Amino acid sequence: MSPQDKTDKTDLGAKVDELLGSWPAPHLDDAAWEARAASIVAAAEAAPRADDAALTALLAPPSLSPEGGEAERLVALEGPARPVLSGERTMSQQDSNPGSSSVKPPESMPTSAATSKRPSLKELAARASQAGASRPSIPGPSSIPPAAISKPPSEVPPPAPVSRTPLPSAPPPRASEASKEDSGVVDLNLINKTATAEQIAAAEKAKPAAHDLAFEGDDKVAAATAGNVKNLAEAREKKAEKKGGGAMWGLLVAVVGIAAGAVILMRGQSPKENTTTANVGQDKPAVVAEAPKPVEQKIAEAPPPASTGLSLDSLPTEPSADTQKPAQPTGGGAADPKVAAATPPAGTAAPTPTGPTGPAPTIGAKPGDLAGAMAQAVGGSAEKNDGTGEMVPAAGGNKGGNQTIPEQPSQGSVASAIGAVMPGAKACVAGADDVSRAQITFSSSGTVTNVSVTGWAASNGQSGCVKAALKGANVGAFSKPSFTVGATIRP
Amino acid sequence: MGKPTDRELVEQARAGNAQAFGTLVQRYQRRIFRLAFHLVRTGAEAEDVTQETFVRAYQALDRFDGRSEPFTWLYRIAVNLSLNTIRARKPKRDAVPADDPRIEPLLAEHRSSHGSDPARIAQERQLTKALCEGIDKLSDTLRTTLVLVCIDGMGHEEAARVLDCPEGTVAWRVHEARRKLREHLEKQGFGGDAA
Numbered sequence: 120m121s122p123q124d125k126t127d128k129t130d131l132g133a134k135v136d137e138l139l140g141s142w143p144a145p146h147l148d149d150a151a152w153e154a155r156a157a158s159i160v161a162a163a164e165a166a167p168r169a170d171d172a173a174l175t176a177l178l179a180p181p182s183l184s185p186e187g188g189e190a191e192r193l194v195a196l197e198g199p200a201r202p203v204l205s206g207e208r209t210m211s212q213q214d215s216n217p218g219s220s221s222v223k224p225p226e227s228m229p230t231s232a233a234t235s236k237r238p239s240l241k242e243l244a245a246r247a248s249q250a251g252a253s254r255p256s257i258p259g260p261s262s263i264p265p266a267a268i269s270k271p272p273s274e275v276p277p278p279a280p281v282s283r284t285p286l287p288s289a290p291p292p293r294a295s296e297a298s299k300e301d302s303g304v305v306d307l308n309l310i311n312k313t314a315t316a317e318q319i320a321a322a323e324k325a326k327p328a329a330h331d332l333a334f335e336g337d338d339k340v341a342a343a344t345a346g347n348v349k350n351l352a353e354a355r356e357k358k359a360e361k362k363g364g365g366a367m368w369g370l371l372v373a374v375v376g377i378a379a380g381a382v383i384l385m386r387g388q389s390p391k392e393n394t395t396t397a398n399v400g401q402d403k404p405a406v407v408a409e410a411p412k413p414v415e416q417k418i419a420e421a422p423p424p425a426s427t428g429l430s431l432d433s434l435p436t437e438p439s440a441d442t443q444k445p446a447q448p449t450g451g452g453a454a455d456p457k458v459a460a461a462t463p464p465a466g467t468a469a470p471t472p473t474g475p476t477g478p479a480p481t482i483g484a485k486p487g488d489l490a491g492a493m494a495q496a497v498g499g500s501a502e503k504n505d506g507t508g509e510m511v512p513a514a515g516g517n518k519g520g521n522q523t524i525p526e527q528p529s530q531g532s533v534a535s536a537i538g539a540v541m542p543g544a545k546a547c548v549a550g551a552d553d554v555s556r557a558q559i560t561f562s563s564s565g566t567v568t569n570v571s572v573t574g575w576a577a578s579n580g581q582s583g584c585v586k587a588a589l590k591g592a593n594v595g596a597f598s599k600p601s602f603t604v605g606a607t608i609r610p
Numbered sequence: 611m612g613k614p615t616d617r618e619l620v621e622q623a624r625a626g627n628a629q630a631f632g633t634l635v636q637r638y639q640r641r642i643f644r645l646a647f648h649l650v651r652t653g654a655e656a657e658d659v660t661q662e663t664f665v666r667a668y669q670a671l672d673r674f675d676g677r678s679e680p681f682t683w684l685y686r687i688a689v690n691l692s693l694n695t696i697r698a699r700k701p702k703r704d705a706v707p708a709d710d711p712r713i714e715p716l717l718a719e720h721r722s723s724h725g726s727d728p729a730r731i732a733q734e735r736q737l738t739k740a741l742c743e744g745i746d747k748l749s750d751t752l753r754t755t756l757v758l759v760c761i762d763g764m765g766h767e768e769a770a771r772v773l774d775c776p777e778g779t780v781a782w783r784v785h786e787a788r789r790k791l792r793e794h795l796e797k798q799g800f801g802g803d804a805a
Binding site for chain 2: 130131132134135136138139140141142143146152153155156157158159160162163164166168169174176177178179180181182183184185186188
């Protein structure tokens with residue numbers, strides 16, 4: 120039997136997964152497991168106190184060296200690779216030296232020193248960009264002992280951690296460096312002496328992390344790099360000055376913002392009045408007489424649904440003659456140029472009453488304004504209309520008055536309504552081996568009027584339960600007489 | 611009153627309740643044993659690792675800070691002990707013996723579904739043996755991750771906690787291990803063109 124006809128290539132992955140997923144441990148009966156547990160507990164109680172270091176090592180993350188290709192992936196996607204611990208070795212190292220297997224605790228090792236992998240190109244580039252400002256040469260994976268890296272020479276400031284973000288451009292190479300052979304040793308004192316002030320400032324700017332370390336951590340470093348410290352102090356003074364200036368600017372911006380907010384608030388109130396007065400002022404004789412009536416009363420007096428509902432009589436009439444006078448010039452101009460043209464210029468005592476029929480065509484020609492005014496007038500009257508179960512039809516095809524109730528429920532409302540009652544329906548078909556389907560009919564008020572159930576629930580006597588569960592759905596009012604939607608109930 | 615949670619058992623064991631620790635042992639010893647068994651590949655060593663895992667956990671109860679689940683903690687100890695056992699081994703075993711203890715349990719698991727067809731059983735045995743060889747050829751990193759995720763059924767998030775690496779790394783390692791296993795099996799003649 121050839122192995123090639125054992126397993127189809129396409130099924131190999133699935134077969135491997137199946138085997139891996141169902142791989143049991145060697146079988147033992149329960150009594151054997153209990154006996155083992157008892158012996159483990161006895162051994163645990165009798166065991167001598169373990170070494171703290173050994174326990175720490177065991178509780179540390181497993182020391183697994185990054186897989187080939189994983190390190191690059193980690194550097195590229197997640198920053199520097201997880202440090203390899205001191206006890207961590209590659210497979211080749213394990214083969215060559217299988218003796219020691221102890222794992223040292225991770226906290227005892229500095230991150231940079233513990234990394235046994237080669238630095239990636241990205242890391243090299245990042246370090247190279249800090250040449251002159253940071254550590255001059257890149258250490259080999261194991262050539263420098265951890266202590267040497269964790270405590271750098273006094274002339275050398277601690278290296279800034281390699282960042283994923285590109286570092287600021289480094290200053291051009293100094294003459295002292297350019298003229299010498301690259302022996303790997305850089306005399307920072309010489310560099311500091313020959314460096315210009317701009318170069319030092321740029322170098323300090325390029326390694327912000329080193330600033331804090333030099334100041335907060337190592338006094339020796341700070342003392343040895345006195346020149347740098349001086350520059351740093353100057354830089355910090357400048358920074359402080361900048362901060363002071365920033366505070367001033369911030370204060371100024373805040374004041375301007377507050378002033379702008381106040382202006383917006385004030386203007387936000389006046390346009391309403393202006394717009395209303397501009398629109399309503401045209402039919403003042405008829406409307407002003409009803410002005411004292413509250414809005415609710417106005418709604419009650421609104422024409423019945425059968426009427427057009429778009430006459431000026433149904434508009435709000437809050438403004439009085441006093442408020443119209445100063446508001447007319449801006450409000451009229453902003454609301455409708457035609458109305459503005461019809462209104463007298465500023466300084467005129469009052470608009471000339473033109474009678475109810477005069478301005479009506481003008482305002483009627485602006486359905487947007489009318490719709491807004493109507494919405495303001497009815498103020499949530501959609502809910503009131505819901506009580507009748509019918510929409511107010513918009514005569515003349517004006518959709519402005521129909522915008523609060525959709526023609527049919529949206530997908531979102533249907534989904535949420537059904538989703539709310541679906542758990543109850545699913546409970547009815549729990550344990551079913553097939554799906555059930557339901558046709559749910561909603562009335563225009565949004566409530567369920569009919570549910571027809573097919574599938575498993577129907578054939579197993581659970582349709583009543585499903586119906587009862589689904590009847591609780593509500594999609595909100597809509598203008599169509601009814602709306603039907605199908606739902607699948609999976610157990 | 612329901613069963614105590616792992617954390618409650620740890621708290622009780624920390625207070626000196628050995629019975630609570632025994633319950634914890636009973637709850638997890640099979641999984642720990644299976645994990646160790648697939649990592650160290652011998653039953654005897656897996657037993658040792660299992661016992662050592664719980665002994666060390668008992669000694670380190672005071673160090674359990676509750677930031678992770680107790681079983682994550684136990685798994686981490688077990689993985690560390692298994693890796694130490696593997697690394698302390700003198701020669702690296704290259705070939706999987708025919709009586710490898712991992713083979714029979716898997717065959718027994720599938721025997722019920724495959725019936726008693728001798729040809730089919732022989733075929734499954736060959737495939738399982740090749741699979742064991744493929745797993746053994748994986749690096750410790752890939753094998754540990756594969757065992758945790760694919761054999762033990764641990765989620766990527768939990769495995770990432772045990773191994774202290776990002777979930778994406780766990781997913782990558784699992785993908786890589788499966789790819790290498792498939793390659794190995796194809797080299798062995800499995801998964802070729804269907805006859």
